[in-house]
Amino acid sequence: MQTSLWRSRKVLVWLDERLALTELLEYARHKTVPEHKHSFWYYWGGISMFFFLIQVFTGVLLMVYYRPGAESYESVREITYDIRFGWLIRSAHSWSANLMVLAVFIHMFSVFFMKAYRKPREFGWWSGLALLALTMTFGFSGYLLPMDELAYFATKVGLELPASLPLVGKFINDVVRGGPEVGSVTIQRFFALHVVVLPLIFIPVLAFHLWLVQKHGNALPPSEEQKPIAERRSIPFFPDFFSKDLAMWLVALNVLAILASLYPWQLGPQADPLAPAPAGIHPEWYFMSQFQLLKLFGRWFPGVTGEVLGLVFFTLILLLWAIVPLYDTGTAAGRRAKVATWFGITVLALLIVTTIWGYWEVL
Amino acid sequence: MNYPFWDVPLIGSGWVIGTIAIFHVVISHFAIGGGFYLPIAERKALAEGRADWMEILRNHSRFFLILTGVFGAVSGVGIWFSIGLAHPEATSTLIHNFVFAWAIEWVFFVVELTAAAVYYYTWGKLDSRTHLKVGWVYALSSWMSLVIINGILTFMLTPGERWLSVAGSGNEASAFWSAFFNPTYWPSLFLRTLVMISLAGIFALFTAAAIDGYERPQLKTEIVRWSSRWLVPSFVLMPFFFAWYLFSVPESQRQLLQLGISTIGQGTFTQVTRAALVSVMTSATIVAIVYFVAYKQARSFSRGWAWTILLLAVAATAATEQAREMLRKPYVIGNHMYSNGIRTSEVASFNEAGYLTNSIWLREDERRSLQDGGSRLAAGELIFRGQCASCHTRDGYRSMRRLLQGRNRQAIENLLGVLHRSEANSTYRFMPPLVGSKQEIEALADYLENMVTEPVRTAGL
Numbered sequence: 073m074q075t076s077l078w079r080s081r082k083v084l085v086w087l088d089e090r091l092a093l094t095e096l097l098e099y100a101r102h103k104t105v106p107e108h109k110h111s112f113w114y115y116w117g118g119i120s121m122f123f124f125l126i127q128v129f130t131g132v133l134l135m136v137y138y139r140p141g142a143e144s145y146e147s148v149r150e151i152t153y154d155i156r157f158g159w160l161i162r163s164a165h166s167w168s169a170n171l172m173v174l175a176v177f178i179h180m181f182s183v184f185f186m187k188a189y190r191k192p193r194e195f196g197w198w199s200g201l202a203l204l205a206l207t208m209t210f211g212f213s214g215y216l217l218p219m220d221e222l223a224y225f226a227t228k229v230g231l232e233l234p235a236s237l238p239l240v241g242k243f244i245n246d247v248v249r250g251g252p253e254v255g256s257v258t259i260q261r262f263f264a265l266h267v268v269v270l271p272l273i274f275i276p277v278l279a280f281h282l283w284l285v286q287k288h289g290n291a292l293p294p295s296e297e298q299k300p301i302a303e304r305r306s307i308p309f310f311p312d313f314f315s316k317d318l319a320m321w322l323v324a325l326n327v328l329a330i331l332a333s334l335y336p337w338q339l340g341p342q343a344d345p346l347a348p349a350p351a352g353i354h355p356e357w358y359f360m361s362q363f364q365l366l367k368l369f370g371r372w373f374p375g376v377t378g379e380v381l382g383l384v385f386f387t388l389i390l391l392l393w394a395i396v397p398l399y400d401t402g403t404a405a406g407r408r409a410k411v412a413t414w415f416g417i418t419v420l421a422l423l424i425v426t427t428i429w430g431y432w433e434v435l
Numbered sequence: 436m437n438y439p440f441w442d443v444p445l446i447g448s449g450w451v452i453g454t455i456a457i458f459h460v461v462i463s464h465f466a467i468g469g470g471f472y473l474p475i476a477e478r479k480a481l482a483e484g485r486a487d488w489m490e491i492l493r494n495h496s497r498f499f500l501i502l503t504g505v506f507g508a509v510s511g512v513g514i515w516f517s518i519g520l521a522h523p524e525a526t527s528t529l530i531h532n533f534v535f536a537w538a539i540e541w542v543f544f545v546v547e548l549t550a551a552a553v554y555y556y557t558w559g560k561l562d563s564r565t566h567l568k569v570g571w572v573y574a575l576s577s578w579m580s581l582v583i584i585n586g587i588l589t590f591m592l593t594p595g596e597r598w599l600s601v602a603g604s605g606n607e608a609s610a611f612w613s614a615f616f617n618p619t620y621w622p623s624l625f626l627r628t629l630v631m632i633s634l635a636g637i638f639a640l641f642t643a644a645a646i647d648g649y650e651r652p653q654l655k656t657e658i659v660r661w662s663s664r665w666l667v668p669s670f671v672l673m674p675f676f677f678a679w680y681l682f683s684v685p686e687s688q689r690q691l692l693q694l695g696i697s698t699i700g701q702g703t704f705t706q707v708t709r710a711a712l713v714s715v716m717t718s719a720t721i722v723a724i725v726y727f728v729a730y731k732q733a734r735s736f737s738r739g740w741a742w743t744i745l746l747l748a749v750a751a752t753a754a755t756e757q758a759r760e761m762l763r764k765p766y767v768i769g770n771h772m773y774s775n776g777i778r779t780s781e782v783a784s785f786n787e788a789g790y791l792t793n794s795i796w797l798r799e800d801e802r803r804s805l806q807d808g809g810s811r812l813a814a815g816e817l818i819f820r821g822q823c824a825s826c827h828t829r830d831g832y833r834s835m836r837r838l839l840q841g842r843n844r845q846a847i848e849n850l851l852g853v854l855h856r857s858e859a860n861s862t863y864r865f866m867p868p869l870v871g872s873k874q875e876i877e878a879l880a881d882y883l884e885n886m887v888t889e890p891v892r893t894a895g896l
Contacts (some may be wrong), residue, residue: 112739156700305649307735315731316740319724323743326720330750333709341841 100310103289107305108296113182115320117285120179122321123172124278126328127210130165131267138217140263142256145342148218152339159336166337168328169211173358175324176204184416187400187409188291194397196288199281201394206274208358213266215356219259222353224343228254230355233362236379253345294409352434361423362386364430389419441520442824445831448521453760455517457753459510461634464627464752466503468635470547470577472665473499473554474570476639479661481563487654493558495642500555502638504548521825524776525591525767532598532607532614533587540583546576581631585624586615592763593618593685594771602771603780622680629669629676630752636665637721637748640729644741648734659733663725670722685769688762691865705865707761714754721747764865773867775825782870786855790871791817815882818875822867829886839887847887848880 088094105114137155139147151158180200183189189197216227231254234244250257296304307313355363369382392415400412441448473496480488519526530537550573557566594602598614601607607614639662646655681689695708724744729736767774777785785793791805791814805814819835827833839847855876857868869876 107735111737307732312732312735315727319728319740320743322720322723323747326717326747326750329716330713330754333713334706338837 097310100314101308103309104306105290105309105313106292106296107307108293110186110293110296113178113186114290115317116175116179116182118317119320119324120172120175121278121282122324123168123175123328126164126168127172128271130161130168133161134165135267138263140217140260144217144256144259145219148220148339160332163332163335163337164328167331167335169214170357171324171328171331173207173211176207177358180204181416181420183291184396185413186291186293187412188293189397189400190291191397191401193284193288193291196281196284197397198394199277199284202277203274203281206270206277210266210270210274211356211358213262213270216254216259216262217266218339219343220340221343221347221350222340224254224345225349225353226355227258228349229353229363230359233355233359233366236366236383238380238383255345294403294405354430354434357427357431360430361426364426364433367430367433368426389422393419442820443828445828447824447826447828447832448517449826450832452514452517452521453753453757455510455513457749457756459507459514460756461749461752462503462507462510464631465634465638466499466507466547467574467577467581467628468631468633468665469499469503469638470551470570470574471632472635472639472662474567474574476661477567477570481567487651488658489558491642491646491654491658493555494645495639496555496558498642499638500551504551508548522767522776524778525772528768528772529587529591532611533590535611536583536587536615540580543576543580543583547573547580550576578628581627582624585627586617586620589619589623590614590617591768592688592759593683594769599770603778619680619683622676622683626673626676626680629673630755633666633669633721634748636662636725637744639665640725640736641738641741641745644736644738648736652734655736656733659729659736663730663733666722666725669718673718684762688764688769691762691764694864705761707758707764707865710754710758710761714751714758717747717751717754721751761865765867775822775867777822777867777870782868785870786872788872790821790875794821796821811878811881812885814875814878815880815885818871818879819882822869822871822879826866835883836886836889839883842887844880844884847883848877851876851880851883 084093105111134151137147137151137158138144148162151162153159183197183200212227212230215230216223231245231248234248235241237244246252248258248261249255250261292304354360365386366379366382369385370378372378373381396412396415400406400408402408443451446454473492476488476492479485480492550569554566554569554573557569561569590598595610595613595617598607598610598617601610640659643655643658643662646658648655681692691705691707692711695705695711698705699708721744724740724747728740729744763769763774765773767776770779772778781793791797791802794817797805797817801817804810805817823835827835827838829835830837839850842850851869854863854866854869855871869879871879
């Protein structure tokens with residue numbers, strides 16, 4: 073027993089001399105995380121990353137059996153019904169994708185309302201927005217891969233969004249589809265995008281984002297910032313916050329396991345491009361707001377004007393959302409701070425209302 | 436003909452009961468476990484002369500009184516309403532057999548509610564010994580209400596051979612005690628008592644989280660850690676009592692669990708196994724989080740974490756209760772009544788003379804219309820409501836349209852044939868047998884075929 077302990081200590085010392093583990097541990101012990109009544113929102117970045125790791129793990133397992141192209145539906149059918157535990161891996165992949173999008177949205181809004189985009193965290197905000205856009209593209213490209221009826225028609229509907237862009241819309245659509253219609257070439261393109269191109273962009277952006285979080289630490293919400301330094305509270309990152317973060321990952325894993333096992337992801341009938349689209353077809357929930365907004369503008373302003381106005385409106389909001397750190401630079405009580413908060417509330421309300429409205433119309 | 440087949444779209448009547456029951460079970464178990472927590476904690480505080488503990492306990496008793504006295508009581512009545520609507524036959528059987536037991540439970544219930552109110556309103560007004568005695572009156576009377584209701588709940592899974600031998604004879608009262616102290620009575624009583632002790636700790640953590648850990652670090656640490664320890668009995672003993680419970684369940688029901696475990700890989704494992712696994716997973720997570728986040732970091736334990744633990748406890752309770760309910764399938768009262776209200780003793784006569792002919796719930800004009808060769812679709816719908824709708828909905832939970840998607844008329848008839856023959860080795864063994872004459876089953880096939888071929892609007896998610 074003593075010999076084995078001595079050996080493991082020797083291994084640790086050997087590693088420490090080469091990797092400076094003690095230094096790292098000391099750093100982690102000295103690093104602190106603010107503690108206040110809004111601390112709950114600090115966990116959402118970690119939860120988003122946890123679901124991303126699940127995506128990578130289950131995605132690699134699915135790749136072992138998935139065959140992009142003409143056989144894609146058959147291979148997903150085999151994964152779901154023939155291969156042992158295939159249904160669970162696929163279900164976990166699909167559910168964690170949705171949970172990841174949800175977690176990233178919650179993370180973004182919590183950062184917004186805690187004003188964690190202010191100096192010096194502007195690049196954290198922008199890299200976060202890039203990660204959200206990439207996450208949504210992951211979702212969109214992955215949704216087509218089973219090539220069942222829903223995936224096929226929802227992708228067709230989803231591609232109407234870039235198609236409505238003036239000048240470049242048609243070009244983008246042709247490149248993405250690989251032809252005039254969604255087909256097996258599209259699946260191969262989406263697959264390449266999903267498993268190679270997007271991860272190649274996502275991982276460096278994520279590393280940059282995490283480095284910034286590490287560099288600047290967790291931001292204090294305005295209500296805490298106003299307190300004198302002596303009254304501010306914090307806990308050590310290691311082991312206190314670290315163990316809580318892991319506990320939150322465990323909770324996230326529970327949520328995922330409950331959804332994936334009790335509500336396994338379904339596979340619909342094989343897509344038939346010649347068949348009429350089923351009633352009520354629509355894109356995934358995280359594109360519903362944009363989809364509904366474009367529909368509404370098209371309805372209010374018939375013809376091309378509606379589409380263009382819808383896109384202008386949408387682009388304007390996105391632009392304002394992105395440049396908020398350059399506008400709201402002042403103190404908590406400043407006028408610009410209030411304007412930014414109201415802008416955030418409006419955007420959140422718009423997202424929720426148009427999403428519900430969209431589902432109300434199609435279901 | 437809607438009543439007695441309560442048609443709840445999308446979620447089905449089962450989930451109406453389920454939602455109310457999960458809410459009620461969490462609160463009612465806390466009502467008993469918390470009933471022990473309060474006098475035991477008060478006794479400790481008195482012995483150690485801790486006025487700061489008394490102040491926290493007083494706050495906790497107010498939270499306790501409101502939660503259990505209002506929400507616990509109201510949701511209990513809600514269960515009565517919902518089971519009466521969803522399962523009138525089963526509810527009637529329970530009332531006819533256990534009306535005396537319920538009367539006793541209500542006596543304890545009245546004592547319990549009164550003692551809870553007296554306990555809270557007499558903090559600082561009664562001398563400490565008398566106040567503590569009121570707390571013990573509450574604890575014991577609330578636990579007695581469990582002792583009674585546990586007999587009725589476990590009866591539904593395992594009514595016992597003696598009661599089954601007299602069921603339907605009019606002489607059921609002679610088997611009251613054996614029905615009450617049925618094969619799963621004792622393991623269930625111990626299991627539920629363990630759950631109550633755990634929930635007492637979890638809800639106490641909720642109150643303790645509100646203590647400012649920076650202003651009163653010692654008090655918060657002590658209370659959080661002391662409350663965390665209430666989860667230890669469950670952690671240690673639950674696996675043993677659970678095994679005892681499982682071995683008290685009839686072999687045929689246990690096979691549902693085994694069938695589920697053996698088919699996990701193929702993804703066809705049963706709902707009961709899924710729910711049981713979720714129950715084990717969430718319970719283990721609760722213990723891990725209570726240890727690492729509450730016990731080890733008591734001073735900074737926050738309300739957010741208390742909520743997280745509580746929500747996990749709700750998930751664990753929901754999964755456990757669902758597993759228990761599913762373990763009973765295809766019965767609502769083991770070996771006596773199927774989950775669609777048809778008694779095992781009625782199957783032969785319903786097959787011979789027809790289900791609708793025998794149904795006491797059919798209006799006379801409906802019966803005459805069917806006998807005169809009325810619409811087969813209408814007859815099919817009546818059979819669907821009577822025999823399928825207690826578990827299935829058209830488009831929502833266990834959607835018939837989704838389950839039958841892609842099946843043609845022949846495939847639907849084949850499926851109904853399997854359900855009608857009710858073969859023991861069938862994968863549908865958790866479903867009641869389909870009863871009725873040949874014409875009625877054809878009418879049901881007509882109705883289901885029509886349902887499947889109607890255009891479906893499918894959501895993306």
